[in-house]
Amino acid sequence: MARLIDGKLISKQIKDELKEEAAQLKEQGIVPCLAVIQVGHDPASTVYVNNKKKACAYVGIESKAFELEEDISQQELLNLVESLNQDDSVNGILVQLPLPKHIDEDVVIQTISPKKDVDGFHPVSVGNLWIGDKGFVSCTPAGIIQLLKRSGISIEGKNCVVVGRSNIVGKPMACLMLRENATVTVTHSHTQNLKEITSKADILIVAIGKREFITADYVKEGAVVIDVGMHRNEENKLCGDVNFKEVEPKASAITPVPGGVGPMTIAMLMNNCMDAVR
Ligand SMILES: Nc1nc(=O)c2c([nH]1)NC[C@@H]1CN(c3ccc(C(=O)N[C@@H](CCC(=O)O)C(=O)O)cc3)C=[N+]21
Structure with a gap:
């Protein structure tokens, strides 16, 4: 029987800490502000964006929502980002991904000022992450570090295997685990003998985007398993990249999914917004 790592509870603790800090700022007349830009009306994106707005309201961060039509030109979007860069009342800028195909995500991300890059996706943020410890860190990997630390799971010297190498999760995750003195292996779709490698992990972090891919035979007895995936199964229930029933x-x-990594992503976004003010 595994211990459940309760992301919902830990994310609430973090949001409560931030709420206190925001209240103190408010006494000095400072109200942090996050601009959230959504392009198009993808229902899943709308759910995430609404969750972010709710979290802002809870913590005491003002949120400015920009809902743009699917067919907006790249230049119009860039103009909006530029104007938010210049706007001193805005501390953080988040452009919800994915963007429509006619817009180049990299160009948009590079246009966000690194000072307001609360997603931690800008090349300057990524460079700072790998060099040292300043700048914004991608929310999901940062949230996973908090989950481990606040659950009393030690990272130092542990064998950590990250499955997946995306810019948003896998790569920054590997960097953060390295910073915590784990021995890190990054695996991906071209990895040979994946099972052999994941079976040696003390801490297994899975972000591959394949529903319930990690079965019991991929996991070492007693491992800590972190599931970043998010899918719906045949019964339309949320599930992850890990076959929970088998692996648990x-x-x-x-x-768990839901209630694990997802809520932490949002808590760390709130933390980054406060950092933008700090
Ligand atoms: N610029 C940008 N930044 C992001 O951080 C970003 C993004 N684009 N695009 C999409 C992904 C996905 N993402 C999630 C956030 C919270 C939950 C979350 O709260 N999940 C809940 C369940 C939510 C539900 O009921 O659907 C849970 O796991 O318990 C999930 C996914 C942020 N993303």
Whole structure:
């Protein structure tokens, strides 16, 4: 029986800490402000964006929502980002991904001022992450570090395997685990003998975007398993990249989906917004 790592609870603790800090800022007349830009009306994106707005309201961060039509030109979007860069009342800028195909995500991300890059996606933020410890860190990997630390799971010297190498999760995750003195292996779709490698992990972090891909035979007895995936199964229920039912009995601790990594992503976004003010 694995211990459940309760992301909902830990994210609430973090938001409560931030709420206190925001209240103190308010006494000095400072109200942090996050601009959230959504292009198009993808229902999943709308759910995430609404969750972010709700979290802002809870913590005491003002949110400015920009809902743009699917067919907006790249230049119009860039103009909006530029104007938010210049706007001193805005501390953080988030452009919800994915963007429509006619817009180049990299160009948009590079246009966001690194000072307001609360997603931590700008090349300057990424460079700072790999060199040292300043700048904004991508919310999901930062949230996973908090989950581990606040659950009393030690990272130092542990064998950590990251499955997936995206710019948003896998790569920054590897960097953060390295910073915490883990021995890190990054695996991906071209990895040979994946099972052999994941079976050696003390801490297994899965972000591959394949529903319930990680079964019990990929996991070492007593491993800590972190599931970044988010899918819907045949019964339209949320599930992850890990086959929870199979893996849970083998793991010492595991994150559920929902209620694991997802809420932490939002808590860390709030933390980054406060950082933008700090
Ligand atoms: N610029 C940008 N920044 C992002 O951070 C970003 C993005 N684009 N695009 C999409 C992904 C996805 N993402 C999630 C955030 C919270 C939950 C979350 O709260 N999940 C809940 C369940 C939510 C539900 O019921 O659907 C949970 O796991 O318990 C999930 C996914 C942020 N993303």
